[in-house]
Amino acid sequence: MTEITAPKSPVTTAEFADGIREQLKYGQGVTPEQATPADVYVASSLVVRHYLQDAWFKTQQDMVNGKTKAVGYLSAEFLIGKQLRNALLNAGMLDQFDEAVESLGFDPQTVVDAEYEPALGNGGLGRLAACYVDSLASLGVPAFGYGIQYRYGIFRQEFDSEGRQVEKPEYWLANEEPWGHVDYNRSQKVSFGGTVVEENGRKVWKPAWSVRAVPVDYMVPGYASGRVDTLRLWSARSYDEFDLLTFNKSEYLDAVKPKVEAENISKILYPEDSTPQGKRLRLEQQYFFVAASIQDVIRVFYPGQSNPDLTTLPDKITFQLNDTHPVIGIPELMRVLIDEYGYDWATAWDITTKTFNYTCHTLLPEALEVWPADLIGELLPRHLEIINEINDHFLEELKGKTRDKEKIERMRIVTNEENPKVRMAYLATAGGSHVNGVAELHSQLLKDVTLRDFSDLYPDKFTNVTNGVTPRRFIRLANPRLSNLITEGLGTDKWLSDLEMLKGLEPLAKDDEFVKKFAAVKQANKEDFAAYAKREYGFELDPNTMFNSMIKRLHEYKRQSLKILALIAKYADIKSGKVSVDDVLPRTVIFGAKSAPGYYLAKMTIQLINNVARVVNNDPDIKGKLHVYYPWNYNVRLAQHLIPATDLDEQISQAGKEASGTGNMKFALNGALTVGTLDGANVEIRERVGAENFFLFGMTVDEVDALYAQGYHPAVYYERDPRLKAAIDMVADGTFSNGDRNTYAPLVADWLTKDWFMTLADFTAYCDIQGEIEALYRDPLEWNRKALLNVANSGYFSSDRAIQDYLDKIWHTGPLA
Numbered sequence: 001m002t003e004i005t006a007p008k009s010p011v012t013t014a015e016f017a018d019g020i021r022e023q024l025k026y027g028q029g030v031t032p033e034q035a036t037p038a039d040v041y042v043a044s045s046l047v048v049r050h051y052l053q054d055a056w057f058k059t060q061q062d063m064v065n066g067k068t069k070a071v072g073y074l075s076a077e078f079l080i081g082k083q084l085r086n087a088l089l090n091a092g093m094l095d096q097f098d099e100a101v102e103s104l105g106f107d108p109q110t111v112v113d114a115e116y117e118p119a120l121g122n123g124g125l126g127r128l129a130a131c132y133v134d135s136l137a138s139l140g141v142p143a144f145g146y147g148i149q150y151r152y153g154i155f156r157q158e159f160d161s162e163g164r165q166v167e168k169p170e171y172w173l174a175n176e177e178p179w180g181h182v183d184y185n186r187s188q189k190v191s192f193g194g195t196v197v198e199e200n201g202r203k204v205w206k207p208a209w210s211v212r213a214v215p216v217d218y219m220v221p222g223y224a225s226g227r228v229d230t231l232r233l234w235s236a237r238s239y240d241e242f243d244l245l246t247f248n249k250s251e252y253l254d255a256v257k258p259k260v261e262a263e264n265i266s267k268i269l270y271p272e273d274s275t276p277q278g279k280r281l282r283l284e285q286q287y288f289f290v291a292a293s294i295q296d297v298i299r300v301f302y303p304g305q306s307n308p309d310l311t312t313l314p315d316k317i318t319f320q321l322n323d324t325h326p327v328i329g330i331p332e333l334m335r336v337l338i339d340e341y342g343y344d345w346a347t348a349w350d351i352t353t354k355t356f357n358y359t360c361h362t363l364l365p366e367a368l369e370v371w372p373a374d375l376i377g378e379l380l381p382r383h384l385e386i387i388n389e390i391n392d393h394f395l396e397e398l399k400g401k402t403r404d405k406e407k408i409e410r411m412r413i414v415t416n417e418e419n420p421k422v423r424m425a426y427l428a429t430a431g432g433s434h435v436n437g438v439a440e441l442h443s444q445l446l447k448d449v450t451l452r453d454f455s456d457l458y459p460d461k462f463t464n465v466t467n468g469v470t471p472r473r474f475i476r477l478a479n480p481r482l483s484n485l486i487t488e489g490l491g492t493d494k495w496l497s498d499l500e501m502l503k504g505l506e507p508l509a510k511d512d513e514f515v516k517k518f519a520a521v522k523q524a525n526k527e528d529f530a531a532y533a534k535r536e537y538g539f540e541l542d543p544n545t546m547f548n549s550m551i552k553r554l555h556e557y558k559r560q561s562l563k564i565l566a567l568i569a570k571y572a573d574i575k576s577g578k579v580s581v582d583d584v585l586p587r588t589v590i591f592g593a594k595s596a597p598g599y600y601l602a603k604m605t606i607q608l609i610n611n612v613a614r615v616v617n618n619d620p621d622i623k624g625k626l627h628v629y630y631p632w633n634y635n636v637r638l639a640q641h642l643i644p645a646t647d648l649d650e651q652i653s654q655a656g657k658e659a660s661g662t663g664n665m666k667f668a669l670n671g672a673l674t675v676g677t678l679d680g681a682n683v684e685i686r687e688r689v690g691a692e693n694f695f696l697f698g699m700t701v702d703e704v705d706a707l708y709a710q711g712y713h714p715a716v717y718y719e720r721d722p723r724l725k726a727a728i729d730m731v732a733d734g735t736f737s738n739g740d741r742n743t744y745a746p747l748v749a750d751w752l753t754k755d756w757f758m759t760l761a762d763f764t765a766y767c768d769i770q771g772e773i774e775a776l777y778r779d780p781l782e783w784n785r786k787a788l789l790n791v792a793n794s795g796y797f798s799s800d801r802a803i804q805d806y807l808d809k810i811w812h813t814g815p816l817a
């Protein structure tokens with residue numbers, strides 16, 4: 001079926017079919033005749049696991065017995081997406097699966113569709129973690145992803161009749177889930193609360209309650225590497241199924257309460273992706289998975305040893321902290337080393353700082369986690385003591401490095417105030433070997449602004465690792481047509497494990513015949529997406545229009561409002577006759593975005609987009625030239641369908657706010673052109689694909705800073721550009737709210753008086769570049785030539801390269817021998 005030579009398959013089609021039959025019989029308890037696609041999905045998944053089992057064992061054995069340091073990627077989120085096809089691809093069984101399933105009378109796509117997507121992440125950070133475990137396994141590096149198996153993932157988004165976001169629980173585990181192997185026998189105990197007492201001159205933590213952390217193991221098969229790493233997601237269970245004493249008094253509900261409370265810990269993924277809410281449960285989650293993971297590592301690497309030599313821990317594993325969420329692991333490892341294994345402070349600190357590294361994913365100061373010391377003291381009293389001691393030692397160390405007392409004060413890990421707070425980013429920086437940002441610009445700003453004092457005194461700690469995405473899921477699986485064309489163009493499929501090989505396509509951009517083939521791929525993908533959107537959402541997309549997508553979390557800094565205002569301006573121009581509808585380039589604008597449930601302006605923006613869609617799509621004056629669609633519940637699956645079908649991608653955040661972006665990389669790799677600001681990884685994408693193949697607009701970081709400093713007055717821009725005025729007036733006058741002028745009043749007021757992310761200041765530049773974009777699009781050969789050059793020059797943005805950078809710069813380890 002596919003022309004790609006996948007990795008050598010460990011199984012024949014006949015064996016695969018036999019395996020499915022056997023699983024159906026003994027696992028599902030149905031005959032092939034009785035089986036539904038969902039049954040065949042479960043059975044097929046178990047067959048894949050079966051064939052991966054030996055490689056999984058061997059990877060673990062080689063890891064424990066060998067000398068190669070492993071990687072422990074600690075992350076509160078792993079947005080892994082559907083597993084079956086990805087595992088089939090990486091293990092080399094795609095064709096065997098297709099043929100086996102067909103031989104049993106089923107349609108492979110229907111079977112694959114029966115999988116429910118695990119949505120265990122909010123957005124970029126969670127998806128990045130998933131790409132990274134894929135690359136670690138593909139490079140043959142021994143690794144664990146450690147996180148939480150949330151019972152409810154990110155909410156399922158719906159829109160009500162007014163176009164407002166409605167959040168529904170995402171109970172993804174409602175049906176049998178064949179990928180996660182629940183391993184009760186490797187459970188860990190995690191404790192909370194209580195007090196610290198001194199016994200024989202030693203501190204002893206007497207916790208008040210404990211939960212059982214049960215590991216759920218997901219295999220992470222590497223692409224063509226023969227290695228299978230582990231994603232170990234912890235699930236919280238109660239130790240006391242029933243409190244019998246209470247139960248005897250027949251207070252049934254009280255008796256089950258402890259169970260409910262314990263299990264609450266892994267119940268739900270917090271849907272915030274920016275401002276840390278000071279939620280006790282979130283801290284419980286963070287400690288829960290990190291404490292379980294640290295114990296697990298000691299179990300795995302020092303099996304059966306009651307008195308292990310933990311000074312060797314930094315040679316066994318390096319922990320990467322995915323943002324501040326797992327940073328409580330630093331005091332936890334200190335506690336384990338000192339209290340449980342009797343190491344002195346200095347030795348424990350040496351081990352700890354050698355073991356941890358920290359990746360920062362933000363520049364928004366409000367997104368850096370800060371915990372009230374009181375709360376930590378209540379939940380983790382011993383940890384608070386240790387954090388205070390770390391702070392004391394750290395301040396001492398600083399005195400030896402600088403005489404600047406104010407600087408030392410600013411660098412406190414625990415603030416000096418009536419209700420002290422613990423700054424987790426500072427704790428991570430002090431308690432680890434390396435700190436990295438996720439794109440060049442971001443890492444620079446981290447050093448110059450966010451963690452400036454730290455980079456002054458510890459310049460060697462700071463480095464950059466630009467993000468990357470896995471080409472297996474985001475090119476090969478998402479875009480098989482383009483994959484085949486790339487393989488044809490390069491004469492090999494090796495690019496799937498060495499993405500810089502895409503460079504070999506560059507000369508083909510001069511070959512009109514090849515460019516036409518490339519254009520045909522895009523066209524076919526657009527037709528596929530139109531069919532998908534019809535089936536899934538009831539939308540009627542015209543694949544003969546430009547597909548222009550903006551998919552990402554809904555945030556003011558990402559500036560979906562800039563996109564929608566420009567669109568409204570265009571609509572207003574047509575309505576007022578300033579622009580003849582016949583001259584308008586047909587364009588279909590597609591949004592995908594969830595908002596944090598409590599984020600008022602973001603939710604109002606969603607409502608506005610939906611209502612602009614309703615009005616514009618139904619206005620006969622527009623003659624179908626402009627269409628707006630907002631498929632609800634944007635997730636990995638929708639991304640995999642939409643990205644390959646997109647002509648123009650929007651990366652229009654305010655300069656200096658988007659740490660990196662990873663969607664931008666996926667789009668460039670799938671041959672979309674980008675309209676974007678000089679922000680995050682856009683900068684590097686533009687450098688690589690060439691300025692002439694990227695639509696740049698808007699203020700730079702320096703210009704943004706200067707404008708803030710000078711005093712920003714958005715109303716000036718409203719008065720200055722009639723297009724902007726017309727657009728905002730149209731929102732204000734009720735055009736998109738059935739005449740009700742109140743509906744969007746808070747949004748309009750924010751634009752005109754605050755506009756913190758300077759949407760209005762960048763509006764004119766954004767509208768002006770549309771002319772350039774449209775002129776190019778009217779020349780399909782030139783457009784596609786540039787799109788092809790984007791593909792050819794984006795190989796750098798593979799997560800394999802990113803992981804190799806982590807290996808070289810931070811982890812200092814590599815593949816298993």
Ligand code: 26Y
Binds near residue numbers: 126272274325361660
């Ligand atoms: C603490 C809690 C509220 C929280 C939860 C999730 C805070 C942040 C997040 C998620 C952040 C996130 O997804 N950041 C994104 O990380 C990507 C991967 O590095 C970047 O590409 C992207 O620019 C950044 O916004």
